[in-house]
């Protein structure tokens with residue numbers, strides 16, 4: 397009898413799996429949403445929830461961050477009492493987005509589950525289990541392996557990390573039913589990518605932290621780890637700290653070569669509408685990172701942009717940003733999956749202007 401509303405693009409694996417196969421295999425009613433969360437206005441999701449009485453609402457953190465920029469009024473305008481559960485998927489969900497989704501959209505009464513998986517896993521693999529009576533859900537954590545999934549964390553030397561309160565490369569120790577078994581036409585490529593790095597294990601390419609309670613938190617892609625003066629940091633950690641600023645809904649941090657520190661952090665930030673004092677915001681951001689993480693994690697550069705380069709499924713294409721700040725913008729690679737390719741010129745212009753201002757001031 398439930399109405400399941402997964403608003404992912406149907407061309408993305410989350411779309412087909414959780415709009416079509418999942419709900420229909422379970423005899424559920426599934427909502428097909430083909431639009432953007434801003435059309436005709438930022439209340440579109442919640443109007444849909446009210447009209448179709450959606451019980452489970454499943455979407456990506458990128459949409460949550462986009463919508464929180466427009467304030468609570470678009471959410472509060474609609475009746476969301478049908479909602480029982482909210483789900484997040486596709487990227488690490490930062491604390492600010494988690495709390496807004498939970499408190500404003502879910503009125504602090506719906507269960508919010510962060511669900512980790514990959515196209516290659518075929519379905520959700522790490523997620524809190526909402527059915528467990530009284531089970532605690534820790535904000536912004538994917539938390540617990542699903543039935544039959546055995547997560548393992550590896551250190552830099554390929555050794556299994558035992559115990560809790562450890563971070564490493566996330567691998568899965570045993571096969572599971574939805575597992576990809578090859579890459580079409582390139583079986584060796586499949587073996588090399590997923591099975592060779594840590595022999596005997598499936599390597600996800602993601603980094604994760606196992607908390608002192610034994611819960612998992614996905615920290616981002618392993619290749620998004622930067623090394624600042626010997627400190628290894630996930631760019632998602634810095635982004636999470638930056639996103640705590642009330643005027644900054646979205647950020648993307650990338651590493652760039654730094655003469656002294658080895659690597660430095662470069663932050664691209666999007667401001668809420670009508671924020672005028674950019675300079676103050678930058679100062680505040682620096683002190684948030686210094687106090688939440690450490691001084692060494694403070695980005696050397698903070699550039700305000702109107703929007704970030706995203707794929708149609710809402711993932712930030714950090715590769716494009718990296719090319720821009722390492723002066724390789726003439727060779728951006730394949731950008732056909734970008735939602736709107738004109739964003740590249742927009743960011744490039746902002747970057748060049750910033751560089752000119754920098755050299756003028758020095």
Ligand code: PRX
Nearest residue numbers: 485486487488510511512513514515602614
């Ligand atoms: O890096 C992880 C991130 O998205 C990757 C999978 O991308 P894709 O196959 O396009 O997505 C399929 C459906 C999820 C992962 O390797 N990712 C996905 N979910 C989460 C996540 N990162 C953090 N938290 C999540 N809940």
